[in-house]
Amino acid sequence: MILLTPIDSETHAFQVSLGCMQHTALGDQPHATPHETIAISRRGSADLIEGTRREWLATTGSGDYAIGTTALLATRRYHGLLVGAMRAPIGRRMLVPFIDETVTIGRQEYALASRRWSDGSVEPDGHRSILGFALEGGIPAWTFELGSTRLEKRIIMLRDERAVVVLWTLAEGSEPITLDARVFVEHRGQHQLDPDASWVPSVSVHLESGVHARIELPANRFAADPTTLHVAAEGATLTPAASWWRRHALSEERARGYDAQGSACHALTASFTLAPGETRAIIIGLSPKISETTCDPNTLLAHERARRSALLERADLIGAESELISLCLAADHFIVRRARKDGSEGRSIIAGFPWFEDWGRDAMLALPGLLLRTGRADDAQLVLSTFLDHLSDGLLPNRFPDETSEPEYHSADAPLLAIVSAVRTFECSADRAWFASIWPQLITIIDAYAAGTHHGISIDSDGLVHAGDLGLQLTWMDAKVGENVVTPRRGKPIELSALWLDALHGLLRAVELGHTATADELDRIKARAASATRSMGRFWNPQTNCFFDVLDGPEGDDASVRPNQLFALAPSWQSIIDAEWTAKALAKVAKELATPLAVRTLTPLTSGYRGRYEGDQRSRDNAYHNGTAWPFLAGIRLKAEYLHDAQRGRHLARIMLADLSGQLRDGGIGSVSEVCDGDAPHDSRGCPMQAWSVGCLLDALCVALNRGGAEKESNS
Template structure:
């Protein structure tokens, strides 16, 4: 039985099937995302969603969906499904679904009387092209397949509505047509592997609704343009491949191209392989540059997210070369920043004060997976330049104080990973001596001094700082209850029990002794640990708000006030293993197992952005989040190493 198979009972129950989404990407920014019954429930959903750099930095939905109709003896059976007002779904094609399998490629089996039709989808690597292969598995009489494209040609953050400016013109191309609704967009080529007839019947399908947007407090309906429909006969055993892309293709190659692309996919036949497949989807290759997207469907490349995610998404699965390629681009971004140069590179938020410290941690992981010598040869100069930049006080918002700690101003602008804002101000205004910044700072000082010990003057300079940092850290952050203050700014100190202290116990170099680390791990276990990650705030602390629901402002206030984050658990479990060693292995394995049910819900075979902090720990936010996938993979790698000792 397939690891990711869903039967008729689940597929025909919309309360169950509409909550499950699939994501396929081309590794260059484009994607296909929808529910497992192909009913779009978000404005971000679509069959072909691509970046259009000529217009802006957003993704754009060109082809929203492609509705299938099976025709036998003049009777039409519509296999598509859309949500309209009043809770109406039309057509109700999901009732013909017999099973859905997502182990290799998303595969839907429809049964209409004696007709059994199989639909499979793949995204071509590094090309803005979606392929759909239709196979008539069984039929007892002549069968016609009709396909009706729904076009949007709009940003994922907007909607399209019926208008007179939309261009209805189309041109015939090899086994299909090309069309473009608005100036500035690329032409959409819709082609087939066999000869088809296109019937031009332009119309708008009005009032299509997206319930996920309604839940989030946004506008939630739009009109989609249908230029007509394609029609062709299909025989028992025959395969017909559809291509939707922004360039023409040799249609005789489509069936072969589909088979080739399907073969390249990582089989999602177990928990780890699902996560590996998901890890590959975050790669975003733009020309010669490579990035990691922070998540789907709405995130771009964010510097902190990339450095936190990079080891888990590459090194943990043996992809050292991919790590190096992504770091090649990241290094260019780092140098552009520290040299004050303008850059056309696509990494955002690199100015945040902890980003360079996370970069140091990323190189540290590379040193552990390869060797110190390899890290020194490849990144030694980078490490030296970055540490000299920070020590000399050149960073605009990371000041090294005389006590060896680093200070950042976060009163007016969110500067940490807890970055939600409301009314233009941080919901959690963390400022001053911030606990994870200083944990990362101490770790960076010690790692750089160790890696570049041959440069005696450089290493001695860093030693002079970290010997002051360690006692200052303990004096500043450790309170009488055995846990760490979240931030300290003069007389202002945050006593909230938050997860940011876990980094002081998890990082390779820590200013804390073993007893102090154990105290932190124990309180995180007691107050913050859930089956789906580490809470961003203890239920015992003021302002606890664990449910990430409602309109934007309500979600902003809940974002870091009790919601659970899986990526934090990676560091928590690393700290747990450091303290309890082999006796902790079974506990860590149980925590990992608690994520396996996510492979068949929310976004199939991936991990969402966050979870509610209270039972039933519902997944929320972006459907697939890089840091979460990365840290679970890194933890699985740590487990393997402990088990193989």
């Protein structure tokens, strides 16, 4: 039995302990007790306001995912049980949006699912039966109270089979129950909605070796080719169906100014009988292997828990603060398989779930926290090698779009971040052969910047990085409304020159670690570092007691108080900023930009400040980098504070852990959102699970607290 004990009346958070109730089969499993449980009360999970604010995530490691709300009511076009990556890890399609369950106990029927319709009604209304939600070591789980019966539901994903598994356990009850699970399908790109779809799936049931089915989803205007789903449901009776349920309403889409009605087709019903203490499951996925094997649901759950245990052990975080454990488990969601150009095994990092693809800038910023702090330097090497395969004229892909898969190149910071992450990976792995294999590409980046490459990216005569192309956004402040770049920042953005110096110092650090460079390479690197170092002082602005955001722009120097100066204050190796300037700039950031777990993109003391990230896309994009606060910047700020004053940094880290405890129970449960409002109460906004938010916070917290992974010892 799951015992719920309130520990926070404001967030309605609960800690969960597993009782030794004889009725539940899970209690007897060797991996039944979760390592770290984040639990949400009945109000926080079942209420249609509170429960739809909180979202959970499960992934396969190939770009496929499941995501939804704790109330089990879809509010986004992305909410579903299986969104499959047709060109892994992207090209994602909505395949299984939901499974609607009905439980029969004697003569009484109970719905577990909830659906809001275009007229505003909610039917079925299974959210009323939710007793609580828990993220058990990263695994989403619900407890339903059905009269005197308690039913538990869990969702996991199988990595090799690229499948979702829904498990139901009759935890408490005096008699067997019947559970009818209606499987609904769609077949559309994940960014699209198709409320008028008229195609019909082909469903075949096979009983030769267990209970299996195949669901064929035909090509249509939103899916260029067919997709086959493989289903296994041991102990069930499978009944094909073919009826469309139309016009369910997606409230979050409407709030964001998009079309907000969806439809789904009931394709199959799986009917189970569960005795007290028994667990049943349905598996739906992309691999034909699903139809070839019969898997015990308790074994599947135990294997997934064991896999998560191994992640924590590898990260050296068993016994660490619960917030760090949660971030470590969240980090795993973003790491995906991506084949390299030659077809060999590679890796990438999805920038955020549910709607982002793998972005070069985000991957390189997130990599140290997601992979090095978690003891996964081998995966870090694969990520770097995979992205460097696509290096073009010294530039790294900014993203691989879902629609085309063809890389886009308009990021002035991603190549420099790649060098920094590559050297940090070399520090962790000590793999000289690997580093020697990518060294020529890293030198190519340096030489391309020095000579000048696309979009006006070059090293100016003063040694600083210049970038700017009319109508194109090149830094991480990349919002664009129509043809208008909201924060163009043409000229010499401070973080580009800071990253240029960090990259150069990193290459020199690699030589210290044993990499062999030619004398000419060393001379060029040292000369360029010296030139940039001499000019960095130009960024100091005594009028604001912080640094200019951009120098030598079309309208001169930009004195806007923004957080980009933090990149200059948090170098990976060698600080070149005056200590007095550093102290004043950090004080300015703390006073005007910092929020509890993020940093504003613009001071509220200016007329262009926008404190709330909401409304349609135009409204949101205009606020995106003009006041909206970003959690990844809080990680960079913490690192800067720690490097300037270790004691102060450790104190800030403890404060941030307390703030993080609340964040992990709101928005994306167990993870960190893309952005927050700049204005109080600083609600989570944007993508609910963001890679660099998790990675930068995990990296900085581990630095300040001396925790985790292969980098711990070098920072002690």
